[in-house]
Amino acid sequence: MKPITFLAVVTVLSVGVAQAADVFMPGFLKHEFFKDQTRATVEAGTAGAPTRTEFLTSFETAINFDDNYANRISGFFIPDATGDYVIFICSDDDQDFFISTNDQPATKRLVAQEAGWSNSRMWNTVGGGGSTASQKRSDQWSPDAGATMPYASGIHLVAGTRYYIEAVHHDGIGGDDFSATFKLLAEADPADGDVTKFTNNLIGVVAPDSVAIVKQPASRRVLAGSMVTFSVTANTPTARFQWFGKGSILTGETNSTYITPAVTAGDNGATYYVVVSNSVNSVQSSNAVITIGHLIAATGYAEQEFFSGATRTQVEDPTFTTPPTSTAALVAFETPINQSDNYAERVTALFMPAVTGDYVFFLASDDDTDLFLSTDATAANKQSIAMEAGWSNSRNWNTTGGGGSIVGDKRSDQYGGNTWPGAPTIHLTAGTKYYMEAVHHDGGGGDDLAVTFKLAAEPDPANGDAPRLTGDLISAMVLDGATVTITNQPRDTAIQQNTTATLSVGASSAVIGDATVTPGIFYQWQTSPSSSTTFTNVPGATGSSYTTPLLALADSGIQYRVTARVPGLTATSTVARVTVTGDIIPPTLVSAASLRNSTNVGVAFSELIDPVSGGVTGNYAIAGATVRTAFVRT
Structure with missing residues (x-):
C-alpha cells in the first residue's frame, strides 16, 4: 500500500505543477490592500508586500472599511467598441488613475486624479480637501495647472484589445471609497450614483490557474x-x-x-x-x-457588542435575543472609527466616579445613539440622559455634523428627554458604581462613538479631547483569555540635576485561542523613593513612555516601574532607577531682548538657573545701561 500511496501523491503534485501557470481571466480585477501606507509609497514600490490581496468583479471597493491605508486596483480594460474614451474617478481620499497604451504596465500614463475626497460614485461633484471635478475626468485632467489637457479629445482605444489599467488610492481617516468608470467621448456623462461600467467581460486579470x-x-x-x-x-x-x-x-x-x-x-x-x-x-x-470563553470582571475596560445588520431600535428592544456578531474589550468608552456599515453596537461599563458631585455627560457619534446611565450598578434602573439624532464627527462634543443632530441633545444637562431623577442635575457619589450603556447605529458613510463627562463646574470638553471614561473609572464584564507580556523593560538612566528623564516600555498582548484579536493595553507608571519598596501611581502617566518632572539632586535614586494591564491580567515591569548628578556645566545664554513697552530685558538660558545667583545684579552687564534689579522667572 505504501508504494501506491506514494505514487498517487506524486501524480497529483505533478499534474498540478505541470499545469500551474498565470492565465487571463475575464470579469475580475486585482485588489491589493496596504495597511499604514500611502499612495506615494505604493506608487514608488517602497510599500512592501500587500497586507492582503483579493479579486473584485468591478472597479469599486467596499466603502468605509478602514483608516490609514493605501490600496491598488489593477488589471485590464477590454473595450467592446473602438473609439475615444473618457475615464471618471472618485475616491476618499486621494487617487491616481493610470492606463497603458497596451497590456504592459511599463507604458501606463497618468490620466486622472483625485486630490482631496469625494463621496462614493460622485463622478461629477466633489467633497472637499482640494478635490476638483475637472481633475477627476481624463478629458479635462491637466498635469500643469490647466496649461495643457493631453486627453481632451479622448483616449483612443481599439475594441477587443487589452489595455493595462491601474489606480492607487489612499485613505487617512473618516469615510473612504474608491472607484472608476468610463464613457465614450460622445456619450452623456455618467450621473452621480451610477454604478461603474468597469465590470463583466470589459475587465480581466492575469492570475494563477492553480489554487492556493x-x-x-x-x-x-x-x-x-x-x-x-x-x-x-x-x-x-x-x-x-x-x-x-x-x-x-x-x-x-x-x-x-x-x-x-x-x-x-x-x-x-x-x-x-x-x-x-x-x-x-x-x-x-x-x-x-x-x-x-467566559466573562470576567475587568477594571479599565468597557464591553462592546457588535451586531451586523441590526438597528438601534432592535438592540434596545427587550425581546431582541440575536447574539452579537462579535464582542471586544475597549480601553475607553469609545469604539474604533469606520468599523463597518449597516450595524448596531452596544457599549456598556460600570462608571465609578472619583469625586462626589454633579456630572454632565457628552456624546458624539455617527450615526444615531442613545446614552443611558443607571441610578445603581444594574441595567434595570438605567435612565436616558443624552442622544444623537443625526451624526457628529469623532469626539466633536460641542458641534454637530448633520442629519438632524442637535448639540443640546448630546449633553445631559441640556437634553430635554433626560429621565434621570432630578434632571438635568446628575448627582453621583464617589466610589459608587453606576451602570452606563450606549446603543449606536450606523447606516453608511463614516462611523464613530464616544462618551465623556465633566463635573458641572468644570469647563466643557474641547472638540477632539479624549474621553475621560477610562482607567480606574470604568469596569466591565469582558471575555477572558487575554495575555500580556513585557517585551522591553524600562532601563536605568542618569541625568543632570534640574532636567527630566524619559522612560519607556514595550509590551505585546494576545488572546488564547484567537489570533484575530489584540487586546488594548492600559499602562500605569508608578514611582517610589530611593530604597523604598512602596510604589504609588503617577497621575496621568498612562502611556508606554513617561517623562519625569525636573529632578533635583535629592531625587537621585528615585525608582520607576510600569504596569501593563489587559482584561484579567496585569504584568509589572522591572524597576528602573534614575541617578541624578550635579550639574557642573554652567548655563549658556540663549537669547536676550527688551520687553515691549518697558525698560526690562528678558534673558533666556539653556537650563534652570539658581534663583539666588540669578537675582544678583552684578552677574549681568548691558553695554550703555545699568542693571538695577534682577529676578528669575521659571
Whole structure:
C-alpha cells in the first residue's frame, strides 16, 4: 500500500505543477490592500508586500472599511467598441488613475486624479480637501495647472484589445471609497450614483490557474451563544470552496466565508476547515478551532457588542435575543472609527466616579445613539440622559455634523428627554458604581462613538479631547483569555540635576485561542523613593513612555516601574532607577531682548538657573545701561 500511496501523491503534485501557470481571466480585477501606507509609497514600490490581496468583479471597493491605508486596483480594460474614451474617478481620499497604451504596465500614463475626497460614485461633484471635478475626468485632467489637457479629445482605444489599467488610492481617516468608470467621448456623462461600467467581460486579470490559500481561517475564542465567522482567501478568482465542521461536510456552505449557528459550551474545541479547489487542483486549509470563553470582571475596560445588520431600535428592544456578531474589550468608552456599515453596537461599563458631585455627560457619534446611565450598578434602573439624532464627527462634543443632530441633545444637562431623577442635575457619589450603556447605529458613510463627562463646574470638553471614561473609572464584564507580556523593560538612566528623564516600555498582548484579536493595553507608571519598596501611581502617566518632572539632586535614586494591564491580567515591569548628578556645566545664554513697552530685558538660558545667583545684579552687564534689579522667572 505504501508504494501506491506514494505514487498517487506524486501524480497529483505533478499534474498540478505541470499545469500551474498565470492565465487571463475575464470579469475580475486585482485588489491589493496596504495597511499604514500611502499612495506615494505604493506608487514608488517602497510599500512592501500587500497586507492582503483579493479579486473584485468591478472597479469599486467596499466603502468605509478602514483608516490609514493605501490600496491598488489593477488589471485590464477590454473595450467592446473602438473609439475615444473618457475615464471618471472618485475616491476618499486621494487617487491616481493610470492606463497603458497596451497590456504592459511599463507604458501606463497618468490620466486622472483625485486630490482631496469625494463621496462614493460622485463622478461629477466633489467633497472637499482640494478635490476638483475637472481633475477627476481624463478629458479635462491637466498635469500643469490647466496649461495643457493631453486627453481632451479622448483616449483612443481599439475594441477587443487589452489595455493595462491601474489606480492607487489612499485613505487617512473618516469615510473612504474608491472607484472608476468610463464613457465614450460622445456619450452623456455618467450621473452621480451610477454604478461603474468597469465590470463583466470589459475587465480581466492575469492570475494563477492553480489554487492556493493566501490567508488561512483563524481560530476564535467566543462566548457561548455567539455566531462565529470563519473566512479564507485564495490566490485566484476561479477558486471554489467547501466548508467542513466537526468532522462532517457542511452542505451548501460554498462561499469563502462561513458563519456558524450560535455555539454552545459543547462546541469547545470544535474544528472547522475548508477545501479550496478549481479545475486544476485542490488544497485543504489548516484547522480553525473554537474555544468557549467566559466573562470576567475587568477594571479599565468597557464591553462592546457588535451586531451586523441590526438597528438601534432592535438592540434596545427587550425581546431582541440575536447574539452579537462579535464582542471586544475597549480601553475607553469609545469604539474604533469606520468599523463597518449597516450595524448596531452596544457599549456598556460600570462608571465609578472619583469625586462626589454633579456630572454632565457628552456624546458624539455617527450615526444615531442613545446614552443611558443607571441610578445603581444594574441595567434595570438605567435612565436616558443624552442622544444623537443625526451624526457628529469623532469626539466633536460641542458641534454637530448633520442629519438632524442637535448639540443640546448630546449633553445631559441640556437634553430635554433626560429621565434621570432630578434632571438635568446628575448627582453621583464617589466610589459608587453606576451602570452606563450606549446603543449606536450606523447606516453608511463614516462611523464613530464616544462618551465623556465633566463635573458641572468644570469647563466643557474641547472638540477632539479624549474621553475621560477610562482607567480606574470604568469596569466591565469582558471575555477572558487575554495575555500580556513585557517585551522591553524600562532601563536605568542618569541625568543632570534640574532636567527630566524619559522612560519607556514595550509590551505585546494576545488572546488564547484567537489570533484575530489584540487586546488594548492600559499602562500605569508608578514611582517610589530611593530604597523604598512602596510604589504609588503617577497621575496621568498612562502611556508606554513617561517623562519625569525636573529632578533635583535629592531625587537621585528615585525608582520607576510600569504596569501593563489587559482584561484579567496585569504584568509589572522591572524597576528602573534614575541617578541624578550635579550639574557642573554652567548655563549658556540663549537669547536676550527688551520687553515691549518697558525698560526690562528678558534673558533666556539653556537650563534652570539658581534663583539666588540669578537675582544678583552684578552677574549681568548691558553695554550703555545699568542693571538695577534682577529676578528669575521659571
